[in-house]
Amino acid sequence: EAGVAQSPRYKIIEKRQSVAFWCNPISGHATLYWYQQILGQGPKLLIQFQNNGVVDDSQLPKDRFSAERLKGVDSTLKIQPAKLEDSAVYLCASSLGAANEKLFFGSGTQLSVL
Amino acid sequence: GNSVTQMEGPVTLSEEAFLTINCTYTATGYPSLFWYVQYPGEGLQLLLKATKADDKGSNKGFEATYRKETTSFHLEKGSVQVSDSAVYFCALTLSGGGADGLTFGKGTHLIIQP
Numbered sequence: 080e081a082g083v084a085q086s087p088r089y090k091i092i093e094k095r096q097s098v099a100f101w102c103n104p105i106s107g108h109a110t111l112y113w114y115q116q117i118l119g120q121g122p123k124l125l126i127q128f129q130n131n132g133v134v135d136d137s138q139l140p141k142d143r144f145s146a147e148r149l150k151g152v153d154s155t156l157k158i159q160p161a162k163l164e165d166s167a168v169y170l171c172a173s174s175l176g177a178a179n180e181k182l183f184f185g186s187g188t189q190l191s192v193l
Numbered sequence: 194g195n196s197v198t199q200m201e202g203p204v205t206l207s208e209e210a211f212l213t214i215n216c217t218y219t220a221t222g223y224p225s226l227f228w229y230v231q232y233p234g235e236g237l238q239l240l241l242k243a244t245k246a247d248d249k250g251s252n253k254g255f256e257a258t259y260r261k262e263t264t265s266f267h268l269e270k271g272s273v274q275v276s277d278s279a280v281y282f283c284a285l286t287l288s289g290g291g292a293d294g295l296t297f298g299k300g301t302h303l304i305i306q307p
Contacts, residue, residue, distance in 0.1 A: 082236075112294055121197070121282050121297030122237070135294055170237070182295065184237040 081105065083185035085171050091191045097159035100188045104152070104173030110134075111148055112182065113156050114170040122170055128154065129176065161192045195220045197283050199298035206273055207306050214268040214301045216257075216283035224285035226250075226259050226266040227295065231280045240268075240281070278305045 084103040092098050104111050109130050114122035125144065127135040130151035139146070143162070148154040158165055168187040174180040200215040218224065228240040228250070241250030246261035255270045266283060280302050284295040 119299065121284070121299050122295070123297070124294035127294045172237075181239050181242075182237075186236045 083171055083173055083183050085169075085185035085188055087188055088186065089189050089191075091193065092161055093193050094163055095160040097157065098161055098190060099155050099157045100169050100171075100190075102154045102156070102171030102185060104154070104171070105183055107175070108173035108183070109151070109176035110174045110180075111154050112172040112174075113146055113154070114172065116168045116170055116187070118167070125156070158190075161190075163192050166190055166192045195224070195285060195287060195296045197285055197296055197298035199281075199283050199301050202280075202300070202302040203304050204301060205304045205306065208275055209272045210305075212268070212270040212273045212277075212303070214281055214283075214303070216266045216268065216298060218264050218266065218283075218285050220264075220285055220287060222287045224287050226257070227284045227286070228255070228257055228266070228268050229282045229284060229297075231282070231300075233279070237282070273303075273305050275305045275307055278303055 086101050111128045113125040115125050116122040125139045126146045128148040131148045144158055146156045168189050170187045171185045172182045174182050196219045198217050225244040227242045229237045230240045231237050241252040243250040243259040246259050249258045257266050257268045280300045282300045283298040286293045286295050
């Protein structure tokens with residue numbers, strides 16, 4: 080079974096530039112999450128989708144971060160403009176959708192903002 | 194708000210030693226509790242979970258018991274191996290209304306020496 084796919088694997092940009100990350104969840108998984116993991120910390124939830132609708136984006140910095148999940152499958156997360164403190168690993172995860180269901184994580188995109 | 198507190202790392206042990214990684218939580222309701230593990234170079238993966246008080250989750254020789262009275266979910270293993278070297282994350286989720294994103298602790302880096 081294919082896992083959660085993310086790209087790119089690494090990205091280096093300068094502050095004030097924009098960047099986008101892509102995620103392809105496991106086929107059939109209705110729920111998709113984006114997490115931000117800053118070095119030395121645990122992952123922090125940014126946004127949760129159920130199919131193509133947003134369930135929770137309470138911790139998403141909406142002045143610079145945006146995310147979409149068209150057709151309820153692939154998702155993109157965008158940062159515009161980036162700040163130094165956005166340097167982190169951005170993780171995508173998916174699940175079948177039931178509460179307490181096991182989450183499957185991708186390998187993440189490591190972002191460095193210079 | 195909801196939060197998870199884990200013991201600071203790194204934790205360094207010799208092979209075959211007994212392992213305990215402490216985890217306590219604060220939650221506004223009755224959470225489900227998880228341990229996730231991240232092996233070097235790999236993505237996060239579920240190790241074990243417990244969904245109600247006094248439940249014991251177990252997998253790969255690891256165990257954790259959901260203790261409501263002490264709001265704890267300590268991870269234990271009787272005899273660790275070099276291959277257990279990884280970062281371990283305690284996490285919780287509160288299901289209800291569809292928003293069930295995980296709240297993670299900061300992670301505990303475990304190093305097992307031969």
